Amino acid sequence: MKKALILLGCPESPSQTPLAVYVTYKLTQMGFDVTLASTPSAMKLLEVSDPDGHYIKNKIDIESCLDTLNQGDYQLLIGFAHKDAAVSYFVTFYYILNTKSIALVFHRDAEMLDAFQETIKDNTDAEIVAARAYHNPTPIRVRLDRALKQLEED
Amino acid sequence: MFCLDTYLRESEDYVIHLNRAGFKDCAKFIEKEAKSVVYIPAGAKIVGARIIGVPPVPIGIDEERGTIMLPYTKPCYGTAVVEIPVPKEEIDQVKSLKIK
Numbered sequence: 001m002k003k004a005l006i007l008l009g010c011p012e013s014p015s016q017t018p019l020a021v022y023v024t025y026k027l028t029q030m031g032f033d034v035t036l037a038s039t040p041s042a043m044k045l046l047e048v049s050d051p052d053g054h055y056i057k058n059k060i061d062i063e064s065c066l067d068t069l070n071q072g073d074y075q076l077l078i079g080f081a082h083k084d085a086a087v088s089y090f091v092t093f094y095y096i097l098n099t100k101s102i103a104l105v106f107h108r109d110a111e112m113l114d115a116f117q118e119t120i121k122d123n124t125d126a127e128i129v130a131a132r133a134y135h136n137p138t139p140i141r142v143r144l145d146r147a148l149k150q151l152e153e154d
Numbered sequence: 155m156f157c158l159d160t161y162l163r164e165s166e167d168y169v170i171h172l173n174r175a176g177f178k179d180c181a182k183f184i185e186k187e188a189k190s191v192v193y194i195p196a197g198a199k200i201v202g203a204r205i206i207g208v209p210p211v212p213i214g215i216d217e218e219r220g221t222i223m224l225p226y227t228k229p230c231y232g233t234a235v236v237e238i239p240v241p242k243e244e245i246d247q248v249k250s251l252k253i254k
Contacts, residue, residue, distance in 0.1 A: 009229050010229045010230040012230065039229050039230065041230070042229075062229065063159075066197075066204050066206075067203075067204060069197075069204075083229075083232070084176040084177060084232055084233070085177075085206075085227050085228065085229050085230070085231070085232050085233060086229065087177075087208075088177045088196075088206045088207050088208060088227050088233065089206055089227070089229060091196055091207070091208050091209070092196040092197045092204070092205075092206045092207065093197075095195060095196045095197050095209060096196075096197040096204075119208060123208050123209065
């Protein structure tokens with residue numbers, strides 16, 4: 001079974017938790033064994049959102065994950081890149097895993113959104129799914145659905 | 155073995171030059187202020203930690219004082235530039251990872 005890692009950033013953005021549950025659901029349907037790497041606070045939000053673990057089966061602390069991560073551990077990386085630190089984490093995980101990667105880039109400020117996209121585009125071959133979004137996860141979800149459909153067809 | 159996270163928790167012998175900044179600003183600071191700079195890959199392990207950043211990641215070295223200056227990123231706090239004293243072998247380890 002192919003393994004996917006979903007990399008979460010700071011849970012400050014309200015769209016991250018619902019999108020994380022959604023991505024997990026979609027990837028599981030596509031046959032991936034999904035693990036979510038997050039900070040303890042982002043993990044608490046996931047646990048409250050999915051109390052019986054219907055969607056989220058595997059979770060790992062982001063620092064423990066980073067410490068033990070090796071190339072080949074996962075065949076797909078999907079990372080939330082909605083803050084400067086999240087972009088740095090995504091790029092770092094991308095280089096360690098060296099595998100198919102999708103960056104979910106969103107921010108309410110257009111300049112920040114452009115800057116994050118530019119950094120990822122200039123430094124990785126990751127697919128970028130981007131939208132100006134903050135509270136409403138729909139714009140990024142719609143673009144993500146397209147990217148996942150493309151992934152299934154490849 | 156030296157461990158950065160434990161060191162920062164338990165020692166007061168370090169300097170935070172920049173705090174809650176963006177990675178680019180931290181990289182520029184290190185390039186401008188460090189006595190010498192070595193560039194390493196993103197995710198490379200030095201001082202017992204994987205270094206987060208956009209490659210090539212600059213690490214400042216001051217051989218005379220026995221310190222290194224590095225970007226230190228946490229998901230909710232952005233990136234800081236921290237300067238810490240390290241054993242000589244840690245400086246040698248940084249140099250061995252040089253990509254630029």
